[in-house]
Amino acid sequence: MKNTALTHIHESLGAKILPFAGYNMPILYEGVNAEHETVRNSVGVFDVSHMGEFLLTGSNALALIQKVTSNDASTLTIGRAQYSCLPNNDGGIVDDLIVYKMKDEQYLLVVNASNIDKDWDWISSHNDLGVDMKNLSDDYSLLAIQGPKAVEAMQSLSSIDLSAIQYYHFEVADFAGFEHVIISATGYTGSGGFEIYCKNSEVEQIWNKVFEAGAAFGIKPIGLAARDTLRLEMGFCLYGNDINDTTSPLEAGLGWITKFTKEFTNSENLKKQKEEGVSKKLVAFEMQERAVPRHDYEIVDASGNAIGIVTSGTMSPSMNVGIGLGYVTTENSKIDSEIFIRIRKNDVPAKVVKLPFYKK
Numbered sequence: 001m002k003n004t005a006l007t008h009i010h011e012s013l014g015a016k017i018l019p020f021a022g023y024n025m026p027i028l029y030e031g032v033n034a035e036h037e038t039v040r041n042s043v044g045v046f047d048v049s050h051m052g053e054f055l056l057t058g059s060n061a062l063a064l065i066q067k068v069t070s071n072d073a074s075t076l077t078i079g080r081a082q083y084s085c086l087p088n089n090d091g092g093i094v095d096d097l098i099v100y101k102m103k104d105e106q107y108l109l110v111v112n113a114s115n116i117d118k119d120w121d122w123i124s125s126h127n128d129l130g131v132d133m134k135n136l137s138d139d140y141s142l143l144a145i146q147g148p149k150a151v152e153a154m155q156s157l158s159s160i161d162l163s164a165i166q167y168y169h170f171e172v173a174d175f176a177g178f179e180h181v182i183i184s185a186t187g188y189t190g191s192g193g194f195e196i197y198c199k200n201s202e203v204e205q206i207w208n209k210v211f212e213a214g215a216a217f218g219i220k221p222i223g224l225a226a227r228d229t230l231r232l233e234m235g236f237c238l239y240g241n242d243i244n245d246t247t248s249p250l251e252a253g254l255g256w257i258t259k260f261t262k263e264f265t266n267s268e269n270l271k272k273q274k275e276e277g278v279s280k281k282l283v284a285f286e287m288q289e290r291a292v293p294r295h296d297y298e299i300v301d302a303s304g305n306a307i308g309i310v311t312s313g314t315m316s317p318s319m320n321v322g323i324g325l326g327y328v329t330t331e332n333s334k335i336d337s338e339i340f341i342r343i344r345k346n347d348v349p350a351k352v353v354k355l356p357f358y359k360k
Contacts, residue, residue, distance in 0.1 A: 001023060006204060029223055062105075072261055
């Protein structure tokens, strides 16, 4: 197991550390619900330094990105980021990722920790364009400072106006005494805030200054367990749960990042799928009785026929109701459709709902 540059700090704070995506990661500190509420109501900090970062440079960098990703990166301007995915040849997804346009002819790709090697090999195998690729994953740290008070709490640490960074935009600026820090607003919690990309050698000092600056705002460290409940309340997909090598972007409701204005890996088959329609869809559902849906629970119809599977589920800390995502047959995917989650031989009623679950 690898450690992040902050693992020793998490240990000193009494975090529950467990293996995650090849790293020893802080899963929780004081408890999932308390940490979840901290992010929803004030400000919390996640160490997500296990994420991967690839730097692509050269005159063909955009062409390579266009070839391997589903979204249209040609629309990006410097200082903007874009959510996208890497389709495979079989209709599934290699990974979902964020593409940052750093400069003309230079892009940063941020990928999931569990897929760093897989993604690197996949993109490299398509790089017949002479693009310079650097894997920066082991050299960079990433902090997610999330919550409605994040901007106010952190403003003293930077000379730029943090409130001016719009969603899916970023700045390369000074932060906590260091130059050339990437300050990005691509949060995964739905409660505002931003992410800080810095070198491993800088992150401990930045972490300490972040907690000093945020002390008056009740800032706390947050573990990955609350990160999961926060993203699920927003209906954000988690790779390995809601999307994987066998789920198509169209089945997963990611048609909005699948642009057929260009050719990309397997685009012809995905375009055909869009035209003909899909047989299953990822839906959001709320339990109609007090129960907690879990990953891999079976979804059935009123007659008990299997119609799908739960991919993510939890008891929502913000709403105190069981919520989940799951794939169901298309005819059972409409909003307000009644479905049932099979929990220990009991078929518990649930209703298909519109995302996000959590409304501010």
